[in-house]
Amino acid sequence: MQAVFGAVDWGFIIDQSLNEGFDINAIVYALAAIGLNVHFGYAGLLNFGQVGFVAMGAYGMGLAVTLWGANPFLAVLVGVLFAVVFALLLGIPTLRLRADYLAIVTIAAAEIVRLIARSTAMRNITRGAEGLNEFIGPFRELNPFDPSQIYGLGPFQWRGNSFFVIIVGWTLIALFLWLVWQLMRSPWGRVVKAIREDEDAARALGKSAYWYKMQALILGGVIGGFAGMILALGNATVQPDYYVAPLTFFFWLVLILGGVGRVWSPVVGSILFWISITFVQNLGRQLVDNGIISTSIMDSTQIDQIRYWVVGIALALLMVYRPQGIFGSREEMALDAH
Amino acid sequence: MPTDLSTLPQEPGVAKPDPILVVDDMRKRFGGIVAVDVDHLEVQRGIVTALIGPNGAGKTTFFNVLTGFDRPDSGHAEFDGQSIDNASPHKLAKRGMVRTFQLTKSLTKLPVIENMKLGATHQRGENFARALVTPMWRAQEAEIEKRGEVLLDRFNLAHMRDEYAGSLSGGQRKLLEMSRALMADPRLVMLDEPMAGVNPALKQSLLNHVRGLKDEGISVVFVEHDMDVVQGISDWVVVMALGAIIAEGPPDAIAQNELVIDAYLGAHHDEPLDLEEAEVWLPDDNGEEE
Numbered sequence: 001m002q003a004v005f006g007a008v009d010w011g012f013i014i015d016q017s018l019n020e021g022f023d024i025n026a027i028v029y030a031l032a033a034i035g036l037n038v039h040f041g042y043a044g045l046l047n048f049g050q051v052g053f054v055a056m057g058a059y060g061m062g063l064a065v066t067l068w069g070a071n072p073f074l075a076v077l078v079g080v081l082f083a084v085v086f087a088l089l090l091g092i093p094t095l096r097l098r099a100d101y102l103a104i105v106t107i108a109a110a111e112i113v114r115l116i117a118r119s120t121a122m123r124n125i126t127r128g129a130e131g132l133n134e135f136i137g138p139f140r141e142l143n144p145f146d147p148s149q150i151y152g153l154g155p156f157q158w159r160g161n162s163f164f165v166i167i168v169g170w171t172l173i174a175l176f177l178w179l180v181w182q183l184m185r186s187p188w189g190r191v192v193k194a195i196r197e198d199e200d201a202a203r204a205l206g207k208s209a210y211w212y213k214m215q216a217l218i219l220g221g222v223i224g225g226f227a228g229m230i231l232a233l234g235n236a237t238v239q240p241d242y243y244v245a246p247l248t249f250f251f252w253l254v255l256i257l258g259g260v261g262r263v264w265s266p267v268v269g270s271i272l273f274w275i276s277i278t279f280v281q282n283l284g285r286q287l288v289d290n291g292i293i294s295t296s297i298m299d300s301t302q303i304d305q306i307r308y309w310v311v312g313i314a315l316a317l318l319m320v321y322r323p324q325g326i327f328g329s330r331e332e333m334a335l336d337a338h
Numbered sequence: 339m340p341t342d343l344s345t346l347p348q349e350p351g352v353a354k355p356d357p358i359l360v361v362d363d364m365r366k367r368f369g370g371i372v373a374v375d376v377d378h379l380e381v382q383r384g385i386v387t388a389l390i391g392p393n394g395a396g397k398t399t400f401f402n403v404l405t406g407f408d409r410p411d412s413g414h415a416e417f418d419g420q421s422i423d424n425a426s427p428h429k430l431a432k433r434g435m436v437r438t439f440q441l442t443k444s445l446t447k448l449p450v451i452e453n454m455k456l457g458a459t460h461q462r463g464e465n466f467a468r469a470l471v472t473p474m475w476r477a478q479e480a481e482i483e484k485r486g487e488v489l490l491d492r493f494n495l496a497h498m499r500d501e502y503a504g505s506l507s508g509g510q511r512k513l514l515e516m517s518r519a520l521m522a523d524p525r526l527v528m529l530d531e532p533m534a535g536v537n538p539a540l541k542q543s544l545l546n547h548v549r550g551l552k553d554e555g556i557s558v559v560f561v562e563h564d565m566d567v568v569q570g571i572s573d574w575v576v577v578m579a580l581g582a583i584i585a586e587g588p589p590d591a592i593a594q595n596e597l598v599i600d601a602y603l604g605a606h607h608d609e610p611l612d613l614e615e616a617e618v619w620l621p622d623d624n625g626e627e628e
Contacts, residue, residue, distance in 0.1 A: 182470055187455070187463030187479065194445050194456050200407065201443035206431030206459040206522055215466055335446045335504035 021275035024234035027169035031227035033266030035220035041261035043216035044196030046103035052110030055243035057225025065135035083225030118240035259325025348587035351378035364413030391578035446504030454486030457521025529560035
């Protein structure tokens with residue numbers, strides 16, 4: 001064992017993994033999954049197009065700057081507005097129908113957003129496949145940290161620009177976690193959870209299922225929109241081809257990993273997802289680079305795929321032994337079986 | 339207080355002294371089947387009215403149409419003197435007309451007490467913005483909780499207060515649904531087969547609860563199959579067959595009504611009814627169906 005793993009730099013791998021667990025990507029996934037948790041975990045809305053909300057938030061904010069020269073706060077507001085409009089577009093035709101209609105519409109609508117954004121016809125507005133690259137300036141001016149400096153402690157160190165976005169991102173996560181927690185312990189949350197269980201029962205007791213589902217769709221969508229804005233700020237770009245359908249399923253993965261319908265689960269799910277995927281990737285790379293795994297078995301270009309295998313297997317095992325996720329309640333799950 | 343209806347003529351669509359619900363010319367078809375075909379019906383305030391009829395008579399569809407869960411093809415209905423045409427279910431519930439379902443709709447993943455609290459209407463904390471500020475709704479929430487506890491006690495569910503509703507037995511779910519409906523402070527309660535699938539012992543207790551509603555001044559309409567149940571509990575019986583009202587009257591008179599025995603019990607015991615027989619019972623409309 002010692003001989004085999006002796007060449008592996010464990011300190012580096014662990015530092016990298018922990019860092020990634022709290023970096024921009026983890027924040028983006030956590031926010032998107034918090035939104036999904038509002039949709040599915042509490043209101044029972046099957047949204048398979050969360051990436052569409054993320055894209056709407058990113059494009060709304062970016063376009064507000066590139067097209068109209070909006071100031072950062074107005075730009076964020078436009079990002080929110082884009083997400084709200086997207087929610088209304090999806091919700092108005094589908095929320096009176098059975099749950100599966102929303103699922104179908106969302107998955108298609110998210111792709112439509114991406115395809116419109118990257119289309120050549122829209123080149124004057126969205127810059128097509130090139131994406132938006134000139135909106136970051138006004139946001140950087142707000143940055144109180146020195147871009148050339150490194151901030152943070154231990155494995156959690158970032159350069160000034162990233163550090164600023166990460167601070168803002170985690171603040172947003174805290175804010176939305178509080179929002180979800182507060183709402184779900186209020187009578188509003190009770191109505192939403194009742195609708196998840198049985199819409200007709202809620203209607204018979206005087207609650208407008210349609211209106212509450214619409215509110216939940218908007219709320220979760222806006223949180224998804226903030227995920228897009230953090231992503232855009234972190235990468236200083238909005239690339240249409242980042243917002244592909246599979247991304248939605250990674251948000252789902254993060255949510256299910258943590259446990260559906262629990263306040264903390266999207267955040268813990270996202271942190272664990274990014275730590276484990278980075279760990280496997282770095283370990284794999286070192287094993288290949290040091291010749292411990294022979295290139296006849298695997299070369300370094302294949303590690304990206306292998307890491308998803310490992311995470312996939314881990315998730316499958318989780319579903320077998322702990323189907324409710326990390327935070328979920330088994331008792332509650334058993335009630336489904338009747 | 340019970341109004342004496344014994345002097346009323348026992349004929350379909352008879353006018354009541356103080357109706358809480360009035361239905362006119364209500365029709366609902368599913369393809370070629372006429373599910374509801376009611377010319378006129380009045381439901382008296384403050385009494386228990388039973389709606390009976392053989393399987394497929396259209397009772398539940400009639401219920402659904404009245405409570406906004408289904409749209410009639412045509413027709414008009416008034417609740418407490420105000421039109422309820424095209425009203426959505428949640429608006430009707432807020433106006434004091436609450437229903438239960440044949441297949442109970444307990445919210446299984448909510449605790450029993452949360453089920454109860456959900457039933458209260460006009461909650462301040464059900465508004466998104468106000469929900470964010472706990473002091474806006476805390477006092478009302480406590481008051482609602484107290485009301486829920488009192489009702490749970492009355493319906494013998496107090497010991498299940500904090501259990502998931504999903505862990506209740508079938509009969510307890512019926513009790514929960516009935517008590518939850520009362521949280522809305524209804525003037526009219528519509529119970530869809532409250533006794534279905536309930537064991538005999540609990541049936542008696544349910545019957546007592548239904549009578550209890552009447553004592554509180556709540557008007558009750560309930561759907562039922564079992565004539566014996568109807569005898570014991572209702573003040574007035576409305577009989578449906580093939581979507582139409584074929585008879586009305588006090589329970590003992592209905593039990594002897596020739597038409598009812600034919601439609602209800604006869605169809606049950608002898609042979610399935612055919613179209614010619616149906617035409618005899620329903621002289622007005624059904625004869626001209628294509």
